[in-house]
Amino acid sequence: MRVHVVSDVHGNAEALAHAGEGADALVVLGDLLDFVDYRQHDRGIMGTLFGAERVGVFAKLRREGTREETIAFSRSLWASLEDPGAAVDEAIRDQYTTLFSVLSTPTFAIPGNVDAPALWPGFARDGVRIVDGETVDIGGLKFGFVGGALLPEGVVPRRNGVWRPYLRTSAEFNEAVSGLKAPDVLCSHIPPAVPDLTYDVVARRSEIGSPALLETITAAQPRWSVFGHVHQPLSRRRRIGRTECRNVGHFKETGQPYVLRW
Numbered sequence: 533m534r535v536h537v538v539s540d541v542h543g544n545a546e547a548l549a550h551a552g553e554g555a556d557a558l559v560v561l562g563d564l565l566d567f568v569d570y571r572q573h574d575r576g577i578m579g580t581l582f583g584a585e586r587v588g589v590f591a592k593l594r595r596e597g598t599r600e601e602t603i604a605f606s607r608s609l610w611a612s613l614e615d616p617g618a619a620v621d622e623a624i625r626d627q628y629t630t631l632f633s634v635l636s637t638p639t640f641a642i643p644g645n646v647d648a649p650a651l652w653p654g655f656a657r658d659g660v661r662i663v664d665g666e667t668v669d670i671g672g673l674k675f676g677f678v679g680g681a682l683l684p685e686g687v688v689p690r691r692n693g694v695w696r697p698y699l700r701t702s703a704e705f706n707e708a709v710s711g712l713k714a715p716d717v718l719c720s721h722i723p724p725a726v727p728d729l730t731y732d733v734v735a736r737r738s739e740i741g742s743p744a745l746l747e748t749i750t751a752a753q754p755r756w757s758v759f760g761h762v763h764q765p766l767s768r769r770r771r772i773g774r775t776e777c778r779n780v781g782h783f784k785e786t787g788q789p790y791v792l793r794w
Contacts (some may be wrong), residue, residue: 533671535559536789537780539721539760540568540644541614543576545630546655547787552636552736557670558789561760561780562644562679562721564631565624567695570594571640575624580607616694624648628655635660640668644721645697649679665714666710673755673794676715681722681761682740704743709744714752717792724749724777728767735764749775756792 536555541548543566552558569576570591574584585608586609593602610616635641637659643649650718652662661668664679676681683699700708712718723729725741732739739762752776763782770777779788 533673533794535670535792537561537719537758537785537792538789539563539758539780540763540782542646542784543631544784544787545634548631549634550787551638551783552791555791557635557720558636558639559675559758560635560639560641561758561778562642563646563760563768564644564792565627565646565648566784567646570722572782574768577620577719578609580623581613581619594766610694611633616705617654624651628652631750632660634654639652640670640675640677640719642677642719642721643698645681645699647679647698649698664709667712670717671794673716674714675717675719676712678705678712678723678745680705682742684740686728703741706744709742709748714748714754715753718745718748718752718754718757718775720745720757720759722761723765724757724772726770726772728776729759729765729770729777729779730737731766732762733764733766746772749777755794758790758792766790 534555536552537559538551539561566576568578573579573587578587590611593605596619608683615617632655639660640663642664656662663677667674667676669730680698680700682705683701723741724746725743730738730741749772757775757777758780768779
């Protein structure tokens with residue numbers, strides 16, 4: 533049995549169209565959308581809406597500016613649109629129309645934090661299954677899926693009507709993980725809470741990993757734990773008991789799926 537696994541597609545439809553070639557199934561671990569393209573500023577949702585020059589300014593502020601400067605500039609961009617919410621919704625739907633259409637079958641997919649999961653049922657089709665919170669048999673192994681990322685403790689998400697990432701409270705995320713019932717393959721967008729797996733060496737910060745995923749790995753010892761989210765991790769793999777924990781890679785940049793064989 534051969535299964536290809538990808539994460540953090542971020543709009544790379546050309547590579548995604550080939551991701552399932554030679555595989556018995558394709559697993560997608562989220563972040564299909566390209567919201568801000570920090571390398572090619574004319575791309576992504578913000579590039580479509582605001583153009584390369586203004587996205588370039590935004591990207592520079594993210595790298596070098598203060599939080600207050602970045603927020604102020606971001607607000608000025610959204611204020612320049614007559615109906616920001618409708619503009620973002622249209623751009624998201626345009627990307628999903630392309631991305632879902634190129635998925636091979638069978639595909640098993642969960643959303644990441646840079647996704648709009650409420651829209652996914654409208655784009656799924658025969659052979660493309662949305663499996664967030666489900667356990668699915670693939671080739672005789674139980675694959676358990678949990679999507680999204682963790683909302684930082686104490687943070688209340690702002691409902692600005694423009695964009696809200698798929699962030700889940702610890703209680704909600706933990707309940708989803710506990711419902712997977714000892715999978716053979718643990719599939720998530722975010723990594724377990726292991727420092728080497730959560731630290732991004734380019735961003736120079738730790739992303740939020742899941743203690744519940746780590747507890748499941750320790751207790752159930754699945755064959756694999758596969759995930760993405762951290763684009764440039766300090767370590768792409770870690771062995772915990774018999775479980776191979778693996779960041780499957782920043783697919784937007786690599787264009788290469790991670791391969792599971794058994």
